[in-house]
Amino acid sequence: MAQKPSLASRIINAGSPKPENGQAFKPGPQFASTFHLQGDVEANTYQYGRFGQPTWDSLEKAFAKLEGGETVIFPSGMSAAAAILTSLVSPGDTILLPADGYAPVRYYAQQYLVKFGIHLKTVETAKIDEYDFSGIDLALLETPSNPMLDTFNVHLAATKLHQHGGLLAIDNTTLTFLGQAPLLLGADITMSADTKAVNGQSDVLFGHVTCKEYAISEKIREWRKYSGNIPGPMETWLVHRSLSTLDVRLERMCNNALALATLLAEHEKVLSVRYPGLKNDPSYSNAKIQQQYFGFIVSFELANQHAADSFLRACKLVYEATSFGGVHSTAERRARWGTDDIADGVIRFSVGCERAEDLLNDVMSALEQI
Ligand SMILES: Cc1ncc(COP(=O)(O)O)c(C=O)c1O
Known part of the structure; x- marks a missing residue:
């Protein structure tokens, strides 16, 4: 039986339509704020540009297949991080962030979440393997950390956090999903600032979140819809184009x-x-x-x-x-x-x-x- 091609080979066509004579390999970006919508709104795949559109779907399908989960795309890495931190916690919950990770993520939590009753704890990345996760509801951690490249064992952290009923999200920006597969290692959520290596051309800001469970990704998708943190079709298409290489x-x-x-x-x-x-x-x-x-x-x-x-x-x-x-x-x-x-x-x-x-x-x- 033919072996399934590697991830590296599958990215080349991920999210592209099935080969059909006369069709483009990678259809161009679809610019639309409004779709024809007669009658029952739920019966239509596309309703309004902030809710969903075909160019997003192609790239989300690609990431979802490659990472093994449900993907929601965002206009930047920060909006992907904000979606995780804002949509999955309630007042009284405790978030854990790296003390030595990407600083604006800490700033966002401190400035916009703490005032609504979210508790914030931090830990140095090099100490996560020994960390006691009790009382943590959501951890958004980076390995290797940016900029000093400390690491922790993702499987160990996920196991310990799950014992306390918490969720583990990994910011996978410094490696991308080809360099590390957080969901396979036990994390619940993975995110990336695709502004960096995934796009790789220094011409687009972008981000995405992939979740193991549909119920979690739907909360994140809903946050995108109501906060209006949506990527443009051109940026989405450019990132999809870059993914192949x-x-x-x-x-x-x-x-x-x-x-x-x-x-x-x-x-x-x-x-x-x-x-x-x-x-x-x-x-x-x-x-x-x-x-x-x-x-x-x-x-x-x-x-x-x-x-x-x-x-x-x-x-x-x-x-x-x-x-x-x-x-x-x-x-x-x-x-x-x-x-x-x-x-x-x-x-x-x-x-x-x-x-x-x-x-x-x-x-x-x-x-x-x-
Ligand atoms: C690890 C990490 N996460 C998130 C971000 C935020 O990404 P963006 O600049 O696309 O908002 C960055 C940006 O440098 C980053 O390095």
Whole structure:
């Protein structure tokens, strides 16, 4: 019997219509706010653009099949995170967030949820494997964390949280569903800022949430409908278009990242390097168990702010920018935002699809100049 193709091969056509003569491989975006709607509204698939539309359906079908759940798409990663945090809790519930994860998610909870009686707790990612989850109703955690790339064991966290009746959601942005499958590891919900590697072209903001259970995804879908946090058809189509090449891009980016991290780890001007694919990295053991890729982000520390800024100025191939996951390498001195508890000389480096030798030459030459 023919073997089922791998996830990496299935993404190429995921969510596309069945082959039919004369039909487009990937139909273009459908721009519509209004659909013809006669009689019984429930009998019609499409009613009004904020409730649902065909371009969304194609991409949601693709993510749902690939991740094994029910998907709801959003106009950004933050709206995906807000949907999880807002639609699944009630006053008196306790949310757990990473103390060292993407800072705006913590800010959102602190600023907009706490005042409605939601309790907020935080935990450092590196301490989650030992964490006691009692009293937690919903945890939205990141592994590897952004920007310092600590990890925790998703299966262990899900098992412990479920013993207390809580839900586990994983922000899978730093790896994507090809690099890690949170729902298969035991999580209830997975989300991603597809702005990053899933789209990968640095031209679209996007996000999605995939839930194991239909009842949970329906709460999230309803929040989208009534909050109006809806993606545009053009952005949806662009992300769907980019999805096909995700595996090719990830393979190059992650191979480049390992080569870069290995070189940096031996460099005299680099104080320390974090990359889950280095055998002596504290994240290596968890990464080895649950990740398909070690990732494309490398964080490393230079002597101080001046050294880090000089390095960034001296790079020619690498753009100084926030964000990560694009086909081009980008880097930034993360402490410049003042939102993370991080040393002044730390660079978060998002490794792109350049030829490895070009990229490594550029970085080595920039290090020589500081
Ligand atoms: C881990 C993580 N989650 C969520 C987000 C938010 O995504 P967006 O910028 O698309 O709203 C980001 C953005 O950097 C992120 O890094």
